[in-house]
Amino acid sequence: MRRNLVIAAALLLSLxxxxxxxxxxxPQAPAGGVSKPSPELKAARQAMRQACMQDARSLCAGSExxxxxxxxxxxxxxxxxxxxxxxxxxxxxxxxxGA
Numbered sequence: 001m002r003r004n005l006v007i008a009a010a011l012l013l014s015l016x017x018x019x020x021x022x023x024x025x026x027p028q029a030p031a032g033g034v035s036k037p038s039p040e041l042k043a044a045r046q047a048m049r050q051a052c053m054q055d056a057r058s059l060c061a062g063s064e065x066x067x068x069x070x071x072x073x074x075x076x077x078x079x080x081x082x083x084x085x086x087x088x089x090x091x092x093x094x095x096x097x098g099a
Contacts, residue, residue: 044088044095051088055081 037045052074056063059080060073074081074089081089 038095040095041092044092048085048088048092052081052085055085 055077056070056074059077060070063069063073074085078086078089
């Protein structure tokens with residue numbers, strides 16, 4: 001009987017710090033929140049999609065969309081993409097840099 005009480009007391013004491021801890025609040029977004037893409041960035045992305053669509057179909061046919069795989073494929077074939085796609089890439093890069 002005494003052994004059971006000692007075990008029960010040990011369990012309660014070992015659990016009490018975990019039970020006493022308050023759950024940490026969820027992380028808050030920084031002041032101002034996460035910034036959304038600017039209209040210029042959205043437009044540059046859309047222009048790049050349109051300019052590089054044919055290149056992606058011909059050069060990256062085996063790549064599945066999602067996770068930036070098409071973008072990585074196009075970058076790996078940067079010397080084979082059309083001039084329009086190259087220009088769209090550069091424009092997107094400039095917009096991201098704020099140029």
